[in-house]
Amino acid sequence: MPVLEISDLIGAWDPVTGERAPIVKREVIARLREAGHRRAVRIVERMPASGELLEPAAVDRLFVRVHTELQRLGEELHMARRFAELLAPLVAAARRAGTGPPRIVDVGCGIGYVTRALAASGALGGDVELVGVDFNPVLVAEAARLAKDEGLTCRFVRGDAFGLTEPATLYISSGVLHHFPAESLAGFFQAQDRPGTAGFVHYDIAATRLAPLGARVFHRARMREPLGRHDGVASAKRAHGDRVLLDAASRATGMRVFLFEPIRHTNPFCASMRPVVGMRPELVEEARRALGRRARGLVRAGGVRDGHDDGPEGAGR
Numbered sequence: 449m450p451v452l453e454i455s456d457l458i459g460a461w462d463p464v465t466g467e468r469a470p471i472v473k474r475e476v477i478a479r480l481r482e483a484g485h486r487r488a489v490r491i492v493e494r495m496p497a498s499g500e501l502l503e504p505a506a507v508d509r510l511f512v513r514v515h516t517e518l519q520r521l522g523e524e525l526h527m528a529r530r531f532a533e534l535l536a537p538l539v540a541a542a543r544r545a546g547t548g549p550p551r552i553v554d555v556g557c558g559i560g561y562v563t564r565a566l567a568a569s570g571a572l573g574g575d576v577e578l579v580g581v582d583f584n585p586v587l588v589a590e591a592a593r594l595a596k597d598e599g600l601t602c603r604f605v606r607g608d609a610f611g612l613t614e615p616a617t618l619y620i621s622s623g624v625l626h627h628f629p630a631e632s633l634a635g636f637f638q639a640q641d642r643p644g645t646a647g648f649v650h651y652d653i654a655a656t657r658l659a660p661l662g663a664r665v666f667h668r669a670r671m672r673e674p675l676g677r678h679d680g681v682a683s684a685k686r687a688h689g690d691r692v693l694l695d696a697a698s699r700a701t702g703m704r705v706f707l708f709e710p711i712r713h714t715n716p717f718c719a720s721m722r723p724v725v726g727m728r729p730e731l732v733e734e735a736r737r738a739l740g741r742r743a744r745g746l747v748r749a750g751g752v753r754d755g756h757d758d759g760p761e762g763a764g765r
């Protein structure tokens with residue numbers, strides 16, 4: 449039975465024009481019912497509709513509310529600091545390789561929390577250009593509005609993760625990979641293996657057996673929106689295992705690919721998010737040196753297990 453997130457079903461946009469597709473409420477409900485998501489069915493049943501269609505303005509307000517709550521989770525998990533820790537050595541190495549001012553593109557940026565926080569901290573240096581991309585135009589507009597309010601120079605544009613037109617020194621994402629079916633992941637990573645790109649850092653939920661329970665507790669404690677609570681748990685259930693991610697990322701053949709602190713290396717009670725990292729082979733040694741002791745967390749394909757099969761016995765250093 450597929451695990452579905454409500455947010456993937458209530459909004460759809462043409463990947464090229466960005467035009468909104470109408471969403472038929474009873475079709476969303478039917479898909480959730482078929483997947484056995486009874487709570488999700490009740491959540492969508494309560495959503496306003498005009499005739500057969502979900503009310504677009506209400507859906508947009510809901511997206512922004514849920515993503516605002518999601519930003520708070522990102523703050524609690526110190527996501528911007530975690531990104532900076534890995535990006536700083538890669539940015540420094542790329543700068544020395546002389547590829548011009550570094551450009552970081554945050555794919556599936558939502559309301560742009562990570563991009564805005566990196567811009568506000570200046571942790572990567574003043575010459576770094578930061579761009580957020582998302583296929584949801586309402587979230588892109590909200591990200592741009594917040595950046596303006598906060599006096600930041602980062603930019604936000606609408607775009608699809610599978611048709612990225614924004615060139616980047618480094619591509620990043622947070623909480624996005626589980627939205628993509630396993631069979632499409634290789635294409636996602638391969639598209640980032642392009643001239644001028646030094647690497648990628650894609651954080652997502654670690655697929656431990658305890659992840660859905662952890663997500664339930666965490667989202668219930670921290671989120672008020674029923675949709676956010678539902679999708680938070682669904683995200684943990686559909687998170688890709690370490691091996692799936694590494695196999696897919698390895699199809700970007702110009703990159704050396706690692707998981708940073710994969711399941712085997714972490715305490716499953718704490719390990720909520722961990723990234724798959726790709727870098728050009730010539731940057732690896734410098735990145736390792738810059739990371740110091742933390743470089744031991746970079747693990748290649750031979751050192752990981754499959755994911756949801758890992759339980760507490762996979763813990764320990």
Ligand SMILES: C[S@@+](CC[C@H](N)C(=O)[O-])C[C@H]1O[C@@H](n2cnc3c(N)ncnc32)[C@H](O)[C@@H]1O
Nearest residue numbers: 518556557558582583584608609622623624627
């Ligand atoms: C769980 S949210 C994470 C948002 C943000 N990265 C964060 O950490 O708060 C997933 C995001 O991915 C975006 N997304 C999903 N599929 C996408 C695609 N194919 N192209 C671009 N964005 C996508 C959604 O619109 C949503 O903003």
